[in-house]
Amino acid sequence: MESNRKFLISLQDGLQVEAVWYGSGTLCLSSQAGCAMACPFCASGRHGLRRNLTCEELFLQLDTCRRAGIEPQRLTISGIGEPLQNLANVSRFITACGQQRLPVSLTTTGMPLTGIAELLRLPHNGVMFSLHAGRAATYQRLLPKGPGLAPLRECLAQCWPHLSGRQRRRLGVNYLLLAGVNDQPAELEALCGWLYPFPELTLHLLFCNPVPGSSFYSPAPDQADHIHTLLRQRGIHVRRANRWRQQLEGGCGTLLLGSSLENDKPAHHHQHQA
Numbered sequence: 575m576e577s578n579r580k581f582l583i584s585l586q587d588g589l590q591v592e593a594v595w596y597g598s599g600t601l602c603l604s605s606q607a608g609c610a611m612a613c614p615f616c617a618s619g620r621h622g623l624r625r626n627l628t629c630e631e632l633f634l635q636l637d638t639c640r641r642a643g644i645e646p647q648r649l650t651i652s653g654i655g656e657p658l659q660n661l662a663n664v665s666r667f668i669t670a671c672g673q674q675r676l677p678v679s680l681t682t683t684g685m686p687l688t689g690i691a692e693l694l695r696l697p698h699n700g701v702m703f704s705l706h707a708g709r710a711a712t713y714q715r716l717l718p719k720g721p722g723l724a725p726l727r728e729c730l731a732q733c734w735p736h737l738s739g740r741q742r743r744r745l746g747v748n749y750l751l752l753a754g755v756n757d758q759p760a761e762l763e764a765l766c767g768w769l770y771p772f773p774e775l776t777l778h779l780l781f782c783n784p785v786p787g788s789s790f791y792s793p794a795p796d797q798a799d800h801i802h803t804l805l806r807q808r809g810i811h812v813r814r815a816n817r818w819r820q821q822l823e824g825g826c827g828t829l830l831l832g833s834s835l836e837n838d839k840p841a842h843h844h845q846h847q848a
């Protein structure tokens with residue numbers, strides 16, 4: 575199987591961001607240098623937000639990948655940053671990619687909620703909302719600066735009647751499984767309750783990439799299998815992260831913000847999760 579490749583991209587002001595190419599053909603782009611969301615399981619937000627990336631800097635990530643001889647089949651803005659907090663540039667980028675027939679999906683916490691309706695009107699190829707919890711207290715712990723479970727559900731409920739069935743099926747929820755944190759029956763029960771008003775949503779179960787200095791880790795594979803089965807039995811349209819995203823260097827939460835101009839060559843990573 576082809577490995578993921580991580581690209582370190584130097585910006586004109588000396589900041590660096592990362593893009594990850596998955597062996598599946600998807601290139602994952604960063605939308606900000608740093609991130610203000612401060613999710614405790616994530617390396618990207620540890621030093622806060624430095625600044626938004628421009629539309630040109632989003633294209634720079636794509637061009638860097640192409641210069642390395644890789645032609646992505648699709649893009650996802652799911653790397654460093656909260657794309658909703660940089661909506662003007664992200665919107666220009668998605669529209670321009672649409673004209674090139676290059677599909678773009680993205681991952682967001684939904685913060686700020688005021689941008690969601692506009693985001694959903696863009697010619698995107700999928701919007702994934704990071705939830706990671708079914709209960710308010712767990713959400714508060716994992717997404718301390720997110721919009722909150724109830725406000726996000728309320729916002730989606732308002733958008734829902736204006737979306738076609740096809741548009742609804744392009745939306746999903748990301749749930750990063752964390753052992754002892756959000757994998758308990760009561761949490762999953764509450765998650766099902768949150769999802770029921772939106773039957774077309776796909777729930778994506780993600781697995782935690784180890785981050786140095788972090789105490790979060792994903793449950794064992796048999797426990798993850800059990801959770802997957804349980805959710806399916808409850809009528810949830812649930813999928814597990816594909817094998818590329820389970821590789822060590824892949825996935826939201828592992829991308830780091832750099833600040834030197836030392837290295838603008840693509841870094842090659844061939845480590846696989848044990």
Ligand code: SF4
Pocket residue numbers: 609610611612613616617618619653654655656683826827
């Ligand atoms: S998980 Fe995403 S939203 Fe949260 S701090 Fe990291 S980059 Fe930001």
